[in-house]
Amino acid sequence: MAAPIISAKNVHKTYGRGQNRFDALKGVSLDIHQGESVAIVGKSGSGKSTLMHVLALLDSPSEGMVALAGQDTATLRGQKLNRVRNETFGFVFQQFFLTPNTSVLDNVILPLKIAGVGPRERRRRGMAALEQLQLSDKAKNKATDLSGGQKQRSVIARALVNQPRVIFADEPTGNLDSATGAVVEDILFDLNRDQGITLIIVTHDEELAARCDRRIYVRDGLIVNELERAA
Ligand code: ADP
Ligand code: MG
Numbered sequence: 324m325a326a327p328i329i330s331a332k333n334v335h336k337t338y339g340r341g342q343n344r345f346d347a348l349k350g351v352s353l354d355i356h357q358g359e360s361v362a363i364v365g366k367s368g369s370g371k372s373t374l375m376h377v378l379a380l381l382d383s384p385s386e387g388m389v390a391l392a393g394q395d396t397a398t399l400r401g402q403k404l405n406r407v408r409n410e411t412f413g414f415v416f417q418q419f420f421l422t423p424n425t426s427v428l429d430n431v432i433l434p435l436k437i438a439g440v441g442p443r444e445r446r447r448r449g450m451a452a453l454e455q456l457q458l459s460d461k462a463k464n465k466a467t468d469l470s471g472g473q474k475q476r477s478v479i480a481r482a483l484v485n486q487p488r489v490i491f492a493d494e495p496t497g498n499l500d501s502a503t504g505a506v507v508e509d510i511l512f513d514l515n516r517d518q519g520i521t522l523i524i525v526t527h528d529e530e531l532a533a534r535c536d537r538r539i540y541v542r543d544g545l546i547v548n549e550l551e552r553a554a
Contacts, residue, residue, distance in 0.1 A: 324356075325356070325357065325392075326390070326392055326393030327354040327355055327356050327357075327390070327392075327393075328355055328356060328357045328391070328392055328488060328489060328521055329353075329354075329355045329378050329389065329390070329391060329489065329521075329523075330353070330354045330355070330389070330390040330393075331351055331352055331353045331354075331374075331377070331378060331384075331387065331388070331389050331390075332352050332387055332388050332389075332390075333350050333351070333352055333386065333387035333388075334348055334350070334351045334352070334374070334377055334384040334386070334387035334388070334389065335348050335349060335350055335351075335384060335385045335386035335387055336348040336370075336373050336374075336377060336382070336384055336385050336544075337385040346544055347370045347373040347544050348370050348373055348374060348377065348384070348544045348545075349543070349544040349545050350387070350545065351370075351374060351387075351541075351544070351545065351546055352387075352546075353378075353539065353546065355378075355489075355521060355523065356521075357488060357519065357521055358515070358519045358520075358521055359521055359522070359536050359537065360512065360515045360521070360522040360524070360534070360535040360536045360537075361521075361522065361523050361524070361535055361536065361537045361538075361539060362524050362525075362526055362531065362532035362533075362534075362535040362537070362538045362539065363375060363523065363524070363525045363526070363539050363541060364526060364527065364529070364532045364538050364539065364540050364541065365527065365540060365541035365542055366527060366542070367527065369541045369542050369543060369544070370541050370543070370544040370545075371493075371525045371526075371527075371541050372493055372525060373544075374525075374541060375491055375493055375523065375525045377389060378491070378523065379408065379412055379414070379489075379491045379523075380396055380399070380404060380407070380408050380412075381408070383397075391407065391411065405437070406438070409434055409437050409438055409485060410438065410485060410487075411487060411488050411489060412487050412488075412489050412490070412491060413434075413479075413481070413482025413483055413484075413485065413487035413489070413490040413491070413520075414478075414482055414490070414491050414492075414493075415475070415478050415479055415482050415490060415491070415492040415493070415495045415511070416478070416492075416493050416494075416495075417493055417494035417495065417497035417498050418498070419474045419475065419477075419478050419498070420478070421466035421474060421477060421478065421481075422466060423465065423466050423467040424465055424466075424467065425465065425466060426462065426463050426464065426465060426466070427453065427458065427461050427462050427463070427464050427465075427466055427469065427477050428446070428449050428450070428453065428462040428463065430466050430477060430481060431449045431452055431453060431477060431480045431481045431484055432445040432446070432448070432449035432481075432484060433481060434481060434484055434485045435448060435449065435484055435485065438485060448484055449462075449480075449484060450462060452480040452481070452483050452484045453477075453480050455480065455483065456476040456477070456479055456480045456483075456510070457476070458473060458476055458477060458480060461473060461477075470503075471498055471499050471500070471503060472499060472503035472506060472507065475495065475496075475498075475499060475503075475507045476507070476510065479507070479510055479511070479514075483514070487520065488520065488521060489520065489521040489522075489523060490511065490514065490520055490521070490522055490523070491523050491525075492511060492522065492523070492524045492525065493525040494525060494526055494527075495507055495508075495511065495524065495526075496508060496526075496528070496531065508531060508534065511524070512534060522535070533552065534552075535552065536551065536552055537549060537550070537551055537552070538550045538551075538552075
């Protein structure tokens with residue numbers, strides 16, 4: 324079997340020091356294989372986002388290691404790290420993180436710009452991603468002018484534009500009403516099923532978690548349970 328796309332071994336994450344020291348992760352080990360859908364579930368403050376940030380190489384562990392496709396990531400730094408992250412991962416956050424007064428298309432092509440893709444190719448791929456999310460008619464609108472659901476679809480288009488192997492979604496439906504949230508969920512699971520994109524979803528929503536192949540339960544910085552979806 325191929326090496327896991329992401330493997331965490333005994334990951335600790337400590338914030339602050341002295342009196343302010345807080346152990347947000349206390350020794351987490353986890354293997355995620357290409358094509359899986361995995362939910363990281365737990366109450367607010369349990370360490371879900373911290374774990375996601377470490378798995379996504381947005382933050383480094385205080386102790387332990389994270390491997391990407393069998394390669395230890397500890398030596399990745401600076402531009403090299405940014406490039407690997409940008410090429411391999413797409414991100415969907417609850418708070419969208421769109422640049423408000425910039426067009427939807429410009430928001431979507433940002434990862435391509437970072438990757439050094441030329442303007443024509445950026446535009447072509449950006450429009451293709453918007454098309455896929457049924458947003459091509461909004462390409463020239465400012466991001467602020469979109470509804471919540473349209474914003475999150477734009478964020479998914481941006482996550483897809485680099486053809487990532489993994490999409491990380493942190494509470495992706497947290498700012499959406501339930502009908503719109505359901506649409507966004509369906510889009511993510513379709514991408515997982517149809518394109519084999521690994522899906523790692525941080526959520527406290529049990530119903531969303533239950534749609535994933537695996538549910539990893541986090542409490543006080545530790546994995547306390549793991550469930551597989553009934554076939
Ligand atoms: P969750 O996503 O499950 O709500 P987080 O991973 O965001 O939890 O946070 C886990 C714990 O770590 C919380 O108690 C939070 O207050 C603390 N924490 C998170 N980020 C920081 C930080 N940058 N500095 C200090 N403490 C932090
Ligand atoms: Mg969180």
